[in-house]
Amino acid sequence: MLxxxxxxxxxxxxxxxxxxxxAIPNFFPEKxxxxxxxxxxxxxxxxxxxxxxxxxxxxxxxxxxRKDKVNSLREDVLRVARENRLGGAPTIRGxxxxxxxxxxxxxxxxxxxxxxxxxxxxGVLSTTGQRNLEVVDAGNGLIRLTPTEPAIVERVRQxxxxxIQVLERxxxxxxxxxxxxxxxxxxxxxxxxxxxxxxxQILEILNKTAKLEFRLLDMSIPPEQVDPNNVPPDSxxxxxxxxxxxxxxxxxxxxLVSGADLTDAQPGFDSRxxxxxxxxxxxxxxxxxxxxxxxxxxGKPFAIVLDNEVLSAPVIxxxxxxGSGQISGSFxxxxxxxxxxxxxxxxxxxxxxxxxxxxxxxxLGQDSIEKGTKASxxxxxxxxxxxxxxxxxxxxxxxxxxxxNVAMIFGILSxxxxxxTLPGIAGVVLTVGIAVxxxxxxxxxxxxxxxxxxxxxxxxxAGFARALATIMDSNITTFIxxxxxxxxxxxPVRGFAVTLGIGIVTTxxxxxxxxxxxxxxxxxxxxxxxxxI
Amino acid sequence: MRLLRIVPDDTxxxxxxxxxISFPVSALLSILAITLYFVHxxxxxxxxxxxxxxxxxxxxxxADLAKMRSTLGGxxxxxxxxxxxxxxSDVLIRLAQQPGGENAQQAAVEKVRAALGDTVEYRxxxxxxxxxxxxxxxxGTLGLMLAIIAILIYLWFRFEWQFALGAMIANVHDLVxxxxxxxxxxIDFDLTSIAALLTILGYSLNDTIVIYxxxxxxxxxxxxxxxxxxxNISVNATLSRSIITHVTVTLALLALLTFGGxxxxxxxxxxxxxxxxxxxxxxxxxxxxxxxxxxxxxxxDTGQKDEG
Numbered sequence: 001m002l003x004x005x006x007x008x009x010x011x012x013x014x015x016x017x018x019x020x021x022x023a024i025p026n027f028f029p030e031k032x033x034x035x036x037x038x039x040x041x042x043x044x045x046x047x048x049x050x051x052x053x054x055x056x057x058x059x060x061x062x063x064x065x066r067k068d069k070v071n072s073l074r075e076d077v078l079r080v081a082r083e084n085r086l087g088g089a090p091t092i093r094g095x096x097x098x099x100x101x102x103x104x105x106x107x108x109x110x111x112x113x114x115x116x117x118x119x120x121x122x123g124v125l126s127t128t129g130q131r132n133l134e135v136v137d138a139g140n141g142l143i144r145l146t147p148t149e150p151a152i153v154e155r156v157r158q159x160x161x162x163x164i165q166v167l168e169r170x171x172x173x174x175x176x177x178x179x180x181x182x183x184x185x186x187x188x189x190x191x192x193x194x195x196x197x198x199x200x201q202i203l204e205i206l207n208k209t210a211k212l213e214f215r216l217l218d219m220s221i222p223p224e225q226v227d228p229n230n231v232p233p234d235s236x237x238x239x240x241x242x243x244x245x246x247x248x249x250x251x252x253x254x255x256l257v258s259g260a261d262l263t264d265a266q267p268g269f270d271s272r273x274x275x276x277x278x279x280x281x282x283x284x285x286x287x288x289x290x291x292x293x294x295x296x297x298x299g300k301p302f303a304i305v306l307d308n309e310v311l312s313a314p315v316i317x318x319x320x321x322x323g324s325g326q327i328s329g330s331f332x333x334x335x336x337x338x339x340x341x342x343x344x345x346x347x348x349x350x351x352x353x354x355x356x357x358x359x360x361x362x363x364l365g366q367d368s369i370e371k372g373t374k375a376s377x378x379x380x381x382x383x384x385x386x387x388x389x390x391x392x393x394x395x396x397x398x399x400x401x402x403x404x405n406v407a408m409i410f411g412i413l414s415x416x417x418x419x420x421t422l423p424g425i426a427g428v429v430l431t432v433g434i435a436v437x438x439x440x441x442x443x444x445x446x447x448x449x450x451x452x453x454x455x456x457x458x459x460x461x462a463g464f465a466r467a468l469a470t471i472m473d474s475n476i477t478t479f480i481x482x483x484x485x486x487x488x489x490x491x492p493v494r495g496f497a498v499t500l501g502i503g504i505v506t507t508x509x510x511x512x513x514x515x516x517x518x519x520x521x522x523x524x525x526x527x528x529x530x531x532x533i
Numbered sequence: 534m535r536l537l538r539i540v541p542d543d544t545x546x547x548x549x550x551x552x553x554i555s556f557p558v559s560a561l562l563s564i565l566a567i568t569l570y571f572v573h574x575x576x577x578x579x580x581x582x583x584x585x586x587x588x589x590x591x592x593x594x595x596a597d598l599a600k601m602r603s604t605l606g607g608x609x610x611x612x613x614x615x616x617x618x619x620x621x622s623d624v625l626i627r628l629a630q631q632p633g634g635e636n637a638q639q640a641a642v643e644k645v646r647a648a649l650g651d652t653v654e655y656r657x658x659x660x661x662x663x664x665x666x667x668x669x670x671x672x673g674t675l676g677l678m679l680a681i682i683a684i685l686i687y688l689w690f691r692f693e694w695q696f697a698l699g700a701m702i703a704n705v706h707d708l709v710x711x712x713x714x715x716x717x718x719x720i721d722f723d724l725t726s727i728a729a730l731l732t733i734l735g736y737s738l739n740d741t742i743v744i745y746x747x748x749x750x751x752x753x754x755x756x757x758x759x760x761x762x763x764x765n766i767s768v769n770a771t772l773s774r775s776i777i778t779h780v781t782v783t784l785a786l787l788a789l790l791t792f793g794g795x796x797x798x799x800x801x802x803x804x805x806x807x808x809x810x811x812x813x814x815x816x817x818x819x820x821x822x823x824x825x826x827x828x829x830x831x832x833x834d835t836g837q838k839d840e841g
Contacts, residue, residue, distance in 0.1 A: 049796075057665065059635075197655065200646075203639070353635045355662035364588065364656040364796075371794030379788030383781045389537045390777055422796060423728035429785065430732045434739055437778045441743065444774040451542060466750075473691060474742035478735050480687050481680040485731060488676035490669065496728045500735065533536070 002461050002520040009521075012513040016404055019506075022411035044413045047421030047495065050369050052362030053194035054202055058352040060159050060187045062152070065350050066095060069147050069155055073097050073133070076117055077145060086110045087141075101141035111137050114145060121150055156187050159349040164189055169345035170205050189352070197361045209351055210342035212259030213305045214290070216297060217313055218250040226250055241309040242330065249310045251303045256293045261286025265343035267336040270328060276336040279326040280343065287323025295319040304329075306339070372425060383436060391443050394533050397522070398439035401515040405435045408506040409499065416498075424495040431503025434478065438511040442467040447533055456531045457523060464516055471511050479504045539780070540773040548768045549761040552822035559706060559819055566713025573716045578723030579659060581673075583666035585628040585642055588618060588657035589649065595621040596653075604648050610641040619795050623656070635662040673727045680731070681705070684738065692745060695827035700741045703820035707737045711807040720799040729800045733807030736782070740775065740816040747771050748821065752830055760830050764821045775813065783809050 004012070025033045025043040033041055048055050074097045077090040087102030087110070101110045118133035132151035136144045147155075164181050167189065171179045179193045193202060218235040226248070231237050234254070240247035264281040282290055293302075294316050304311045304327050312329040331339070383402075387395035409428060413420060446463030454462065482504065485497035522528075579586045591597075598615050601624065605613040614627040626645065631637035638660050646655075661669075681704060688697035711733055715722055747767040755763055786809065790801040824830075 059664075199658065353662075354639055354660070355635050356665045357639075357658070357660040359655065359658040361654065361656040363654070368794060368796040371792060372789075372797060375789045375791070375793035375797075378792060379785035382784040382788060386781055386784055390539075392536050422800075423725055425797075426725075426728050426732055426800060429789070430735050433736065433778070433782045433785065436781045437739065437743075437774075440774050440777050440781075444771075444777070447542075447773070448770070470743055470746040473746055474739045476691075477684055477687055477738055477742055480683045481731070481735060481738070484680040484683045485676050488672060488679055490672050492724045493673065493676060493727055493731070496731060500731075 002457065002464070002516070002523060004517055004520055009517055012517050016408065016510075016514055019411040019415075020404060020407040022414045023407055026410060026414060042414050042417050044410065045417060045419045046365075046369075047419045047424070048192060048194060048358070048365075049360050049421050050365050051194055052197060052360045052365035053192060054196045054199045055193075055356075055358045056191045056199065056202065056206065056354055057184065057356035058163075058189045058191065058206065059355045060156055060163065060189075061351045061353060062156055062187055065156050065159055066147070066152055068350070069152060070095055070097060073117075073145060073147060077114065080113055080117060084110075084113050086113065096144050096146045098138075099143045099145070101143065105141075107137065107141045107143070110141075111135065111143055114143050117145070121148075121154065153186060160187060160189060162349045163352060166210075166346050166348050167191065167206060170341060171202075173341045173345055174201075174205055188355075195362060197359060199357060199359050203354065203357075204338075205341075206352060206354075208342050209307045209348045210259065210345070211307055211347040212262070212343060213255045214257045214293075215255055215303050215305055216252045216293075217301045217303050218252050219300070221250060223248045223250045238303070238305065238308055238310050241306065241311050242335075244310075244330065247310075249303055249313060251305065251310065256302070257282065257286050257289045259343060259347050261289070262343055265340045267333070267340045268326070270326070273328075275328060276331040276333045277326045277328045278331070278336050278340050278343065279324065281324040284323075290323060290325070291319060291321045295321075368422065372422075376425075376429075380432075383432075387436065387439070392532050393522075394443055394446075394519075397515065397518045398436070398443070400518065401439060401510050402432060402435045404514055405503075405506050405510045406432060408510070409503050412502045412506070413499065418498055419495065420499070421492055421495045423492040424499045427496045427499030427503060430500055431507060434475070434504070435507045435510065438467070438471045438475075438507055439515060441470055442511070442515065443533055446531060450531050450533070456528050459531055460519060460523065464519075468512060471508065475504045475508050539776050542773075544769045544772055545765070546769060546772070547765055548817055549765050549822055549825070551818055552825070555814075555818035555822070559815075562713070563706060563709050566709050566716070569713050569716040575712065575716055575722040576719040578721045578726075579627070579661045579666065580723040581666050581670045583630040583638075583661050583663045585626075585638060585645075585661075586657070586659045587626040587628075587642075587645065587655065589624050589626060589653035590620075590656055591622040591624065591653050593652065596624045598624065601626075601649075605645060608641075608644045608648055610644055613645075624653075630663060630666075635664075638662060669724060673724070677708075677727070677730065677734070680734065688742075692749060693829065695824055695829045696745050696749075699820055699823045699827055699829075700738065700745065702823055703741050703815045704734055704737055706819055707733055707807060707811050707815050710811050711803060714806045715803060718802070720803060725797075725800050726803060729803040729807070732804055733812065736808045737812045737815060740778075740812055741820040743774065744768060744771050744816050744821055748824065748829075760825050761822075763830070764824065768817055768821050772817075775816070779809060779813050 022042065025036070025040060033043060070092055074090050074092055077097050077099050081087055081090065081099060085102075086105055087100055090097050090099040099114070101107050115135045118131045118135055121130040121132055130148065130150050132148055134146045134148050138144050160183055164183060167181050171181070179191060182190045184190045191202065191206065196202065218232060220232065223237070226237055228237060231250070235250050235252050238249050238251050239245055240249065261282050262280050263283045266279050268277055268279050269275065270277045298316050298318060301313050301315045303313045311327055314328070327339075384399045387398050389395070391398065406428070409431060442463055445467040446459050449459035449462045450456070479501060482497045482501040485493055486501065489497055598617065602613065602615050605615070605626065611629045611631065616625040616627070617623070618625040628641055628645070631641045642658070642660055681701060685697050685701050688700055708730055711730060715726065720726070744767060747770055748764060751763050751767050758766075786801055786805050789797060790805060793801060
């Protein structure tokens with residue numbers, strides 16, 4: 001047990017030192033580390049609970065996505081029905097679009113045409129055989145079309161991807177420092193901004209869908225005479241934005257041009273009134289449509305609608321042909337800037353709901369770290385002294401081994417660019433306990449063997465052999481627990497599992513190699529007659 | 534140099550005799566803990582019940598709790614709990630889950646912020662919606678249970694089934710008593726508490742395995758010894774190790790408890806109870822003697838002569 005070949009000894013020492021070396025960048029300020037070569041930059045990221053910051057968990061509204069999908073399906077069905085002269089208007093019933101075939105049309109033909117709307121999931125190369133639409137002939141010329149569940153899930157996934165891009169652009173435009181935006185599960189997005197202590201400005205940027213639409217006003221009835229329960233079928237009653245909430249507008253449902261056709265939006269000032277405005281520019285498609293619409297509707301008012309609120313409803317004085325325009329309203333410089341940012345970043349494909357929000361002030365995070373570090377140093381000092389008092393020289397060996405053990409944990413955490421949170425530190429504390437215990441187990445066994453009358457070398461040898469079996473058993477058991485927690489757990493529990501798992505690996509490594517090597521070297525150099533333990 | 538010996542070299546305590554006391558006491562305490570859990574309940578933090586938690590620091594010296602209470606009470610955001618936290622100017626504000634889903638939570642936070650205005654500094658703000666909190670609770674409980682089951686299966690393969698069952702009973706005993714402790718002290722039960730429970734589980738398991746390993750070794754060495762004697766020898770042989778290890782853990786925890794600050798206070802307090810008080814007791818007085826009842830070693834060939 002105590003024999004190490006020169007090569008093996010060198011290997012152990014090198015492995016230990018290299019792993020420990022990865023912890024080095026953590027001891028330097030971030031600015032300094034940034035100047036280092038890429039491979040040396042990896043370091044532990046402190047969790048927001050330790051360094052302060054805003055963390056917001058958002059969820060895409062699946063119901064809304066489903067509703068949108070059904071609505072667009074209805075449009076598709078209507079188009080196919082018109083093209084093939086199949087029958088009247090399709091209706092929406094729950095998650096299903098229903099369509100009744102006109103008298104005299106073969107229902108089989110209609111069914112076949114409608115089935116063409118359905119596509120295999122995952123494109124042409126799909127092997128799953130799943131389709132995005134379920135088309136059923138309900139008899140009596142009634143056809144039902146329902147989006148399948150996998151299709152909805154896929155759509156939600158896409159919505160989340162798209163939302164992440166939009167949020168990234170919005171936060172970058174607004175000049176916020178290093179936000180991190182990640183997908184969580186299927187329908188969630190985690191936005192984290194370290195260093196920030198007011199979530200309000202982030203929430204304001206995130207909450208807006210920023211769906212911009214240009215639509216015509218419905219002038220058939222004056223808005224104040226519209227019965228909210230009996231709005232004309234192709235129009236809807238919308239309220240004004242911000243200060244203008246009380247004002248109602250009757251707006252056609254048909255969207256003339258949408259924000260998706262914008263290429264640019266900038267805040268500015270109206271040259272005549274010097275009021276803050278937002279000027280925008282369309283792409284070719286949008287410019288053509290806008291030109292056409294404004295030509296046809298000179299003299300009529302149209303509405304600029306943002307997230308179902310009417311920003312302003314100017315009268316079209318002359319055709320706008322060059323593809324750019326401006327939105328005026330009751331803007332301040334600030335709100336005009338904000339709107340421009342939102343428009344430039346694009347619209348969110350679906351509404352996002354804040355389902356969890358955590359803010360830790362930088363002061364509190366700093367306090368936690370300072371107190372935690374101080375207490376840890378003190379605790380470590382107590383343990384070191386106690387081990388030395390109990391085991392003397394061997395206690396010193398144990399202290400060295402545990403020190404390297406902790407350094408290795410931090411080295412591996414750095415290598416993984418792992419995030420260290422308070423529960424993560426708990427994992428480290430648990431590991432240190434287990435690491436100290438593994439040394440205690442070894443030494444107690446050696447003591448026993450010495451008492452049983454063995455020679456020093458034999459006692460040490462047997463002590464290691466017996467203790468290592470126990471260490472292995474208890475560590476594998478704990479490792480299983482850590483692994484289960486890693487797969488099941490969320491957030492903090494996961495952080496705990498990561499540090500614990502890594503800690504167990506380093507503990508087993510140090511017990512089997514480093515501690516043994518130190519003791520073996522001591523035996524070789526001192527040729528002890530007795531074991532001072 | 535004379536080294537410190539906490540435990541004499543050759544102890545011969547009759548630990549197994551205590552099982553007639555320790556089992557009834559443990560059973561009683563466990564029932565008490567479970568009753569407490571159902572009657573008194575745990576002080577569930579917002580992680581698990583949802584709601585809002587704010588930690589604020591009054592900018593102008595000590596906070597006037599009564600005044601804050603009346604200000605916030607009139608906002609119509611349900612019951613507002615205020616609590617001194619740390620220093621005299623630090624206040625913990627708790628709002629219950631607002632009816633009306635996630636957006637209502639945000640609106641309530643806005644109202645409180647508007648009411649308190651600039652008089653305070655916001656140190657911490659946590660808003661957990663109803664769905665997330667339910668998920669935390671289920672995934673936390675599920676994680677704990679699955680971890681215990683996975684360990685059970687591993688131990689069953691590695692040892693005999695009696696050991697696996699014994700370790701599980703010991704572990705569950707530790708967790709139950711700790712939950713009882715948390716119910717009595719009304720320590721905040723949040724995600725960090727789950728980490729504390731897991732840590733306790735880890736230590737307790739480590740302890741139990743060390744003793745079980747020794748018992749298995751003794752089972753091979755002594756073929757004719759009565760089970761109670763054999764267990765006594767095993768526990769005595771590992772006693773020095775148990776005590777030294779626990780002293781080191783206690784020292785580390787004491788430092789964290791005294792100087793670690795508010796953020797880890799409930800965590801370390803729970804650990805102190807679970808690891809130091811219960812964990813040590815369990816491995817010696819429950820995990821080992823229970824093997825007698827589970828019938829370990831009954832199939833041993835008692836005809837052979839002992840070597841030791």
